[in-house]
Amino acid sequence: MAKSRGFWADWTFGKVAALSALLVVVILIALAVVLYGESKLAIKTFGVWKFITSTVWNPPMNKFGGAPAIFGSVVSTIISILIAVPVAIGVAIFLTEIAPHYLRTPVGVAIELLAAIPSIIYGMWGLFFFAPFMRDKLQPVIHATLGKLPLIGQWFEGYTPGIGLLTASIVLSIMILPYTAAISRDSFKMVPDILKESAYALGATKWDVMKDVVIPYAKLGVVGGVILSLGRALGETMAVTFVMGNQPVIPHSLLEPATSITVTLANEFTEADTDIYLSSLFYLAFILFVMSFFVIVIGKFLFLKKVER
C-alpha cells in the first residue's frame, strides 16, 4: 500500500520537531566551541593562569591580562548580592506575611514588572541621576562612616565623579532586586499553610514562624534563587557599562572607576583592531561563559531541582 499524504505529514513533522530540539543542543555546543576557537590565539599567547592573574591591559602594546575585568565582574557581583539579598528577602517577607491582602497582588505585580524594564534604562538612570547623587550625597557619608573603619576603611577612600565600582554594584543590586525578591517570594509561598498554622497555634509570633518554619522550609529555593541572581548579575551588561568607568585597573578603593568583563566587551569589542586584541576579548567572553555556566548549573541543578521534587 502506498504511503498516504497523512503519513508523510506525520513523518516530516516528527523529524522537524526532533531537529528543532537537536538544534538547541547544537547552538549551545557551537557557542562554547566557537568562543573557545576564537580565543585560542590569546590562550596560546598569554596562557590560562597568566591571563587570569595579569593586571596589564594595554591594547596599543598588544599586552592583555584579564585580572582587572575578572576582578570587577566578581567584586561587583558579590557587592550587589550583599545589598540585594537582604532587601529582597525583606520584600518577600513583606509580601507573604505582613502586607494586607489587598496590597499583595499590586505590589507583587509591580515588582515583577520592574524586573521587565530593560537594563539599559537602569544604566542611563545610573549615569544621569545616581552618579551625581553618589558624588554629592553618598560619598561624604561613606567617607565619614565606612571609610573610618579599620582594615576595610581604605576600600572607601578617594574622591571620584560618582562613577566607579561601588556605583556600578549598587545599580546592579537594584537591577537584580526584583528578580531575587520574586524567587524568594515564590519559595516562601510554597510553604504549606498547615505548617505555619500549626506553629501559630502553638503561640509562635510571625518572626518565630518565619525563622523556624518558613525559612528552613524554603531555604533551598531561596539559595537557588540567590545563585541564579548571581549569574544574572555576572552577565549583566548595560546597567553597569554606563557607570563602571571602564578603567582597566584593579582599583585601590571601591569608589574608583574600574571595569568588568561585560563592560570591557561592550566598550572595546567593536574597536579591536588587531587579531590578538579581538582574541583576548573573546577569551574574556569565554571566561564569562564558563563562570556563568557553572553558576547556573549549581543554582539550577544543586538547589532548585531539589525543590521541584
Next chain:
Amino acid sequence: MDAIKRRKLINSLILVLSTLAALFGLLWLFWILGTLLYKGLGSLSWEVFVGDPPAPGDNTGGLKHAIVGQTIIVFLATVIGIPIGILAGTYLSEYGKGSRWANFVRDLSDVMMSIPSIVVGTFVYAIMVKPFGHFMGLAGSVSLAIMMIPIILRTTDDMLRMVPPELREAAYALGATKFKVIKDVVYRAAITGIVTGVILSVARIGGETAPLLFTSFNNNFFTLNIFQPMASLTVTMYDYAMSPYKYWQDLAWAAAIILTFGVLGANILGRVIAHYKFKK
C-alpha cells in the same frame, strides 16, 4: 524582661525592618521609573517618531530609523525563534516524553536561557559578522532569536504537558495520526498558553541591548536592508546617551520611554491573557 515580651519585641522589630526593606527597595525602583517618565515624556514629540536621524549639533531630527530598525530586528527574531522554539517544545512534550534525551535537552535549554546576553552577541559576531566582514541587522535578529528559543521552548513544553492525555487518546481512537493529534487537538487546547509564552519572550528580548552591540551595530541612516548595519532603539539610546549633545541625550530618553512602554505593554498583555486563561 520576660521571654514573651522579648519575643514580641523582636517580632515587631523584624516586621518593621522588613517593611522598611520593602519600602527601600520600592523607593529605588520608583525613583528610576519616575526619572524615566519625567525625562521621557518631556522629550516626546511628533518629530521624535517621524524625524530623520539628527545631525551632530542639530536640534531637529527623530528616531524613525531606530524605531523601524528595532521593529524589523525583533520581528525577524520572532520569525526565526518562534517556530524553532515551539517545535522543540513540542518534541520534548509529545515525542520525547520522560526520555533521558528530552530531559537533557530541557536542562540545556534552561542553561541557555541564563547565558549572558553579551556572550550570545560575541558568538553571533564570530559566526555571522566576521565571515561577511560587516555588521548586519539579520545578525542582530539571530542573537535575539537564540535568546528567545529557550524561553518559548520552556513555555510550550509546560503548556503542552498541561493538556490532559485523555484528549489525545480520544483523537488517537478515531484513527488520527500523531501530527493530526498535535495540530488539531494539543495545539488547540494549549494555544493561549503558547501565545502568552511568545508574547512574554518578545517582551523579554525586545529590551536587550548587549546582543545587538556587535551584530546589528548601529546606523545613522534610515535603512530597510537587513544585510547592512541597522539602528535599534536600544543601541541608539546607548550611543546618544553617551554623546555630548543635549538634543541627542533628550532623544535617548525619548527612545527609553518608547522602548519601555513597548516592552511593558507586551509584558502586561501576556499577563492579562494568562490571567484570563488560567482563572477559568
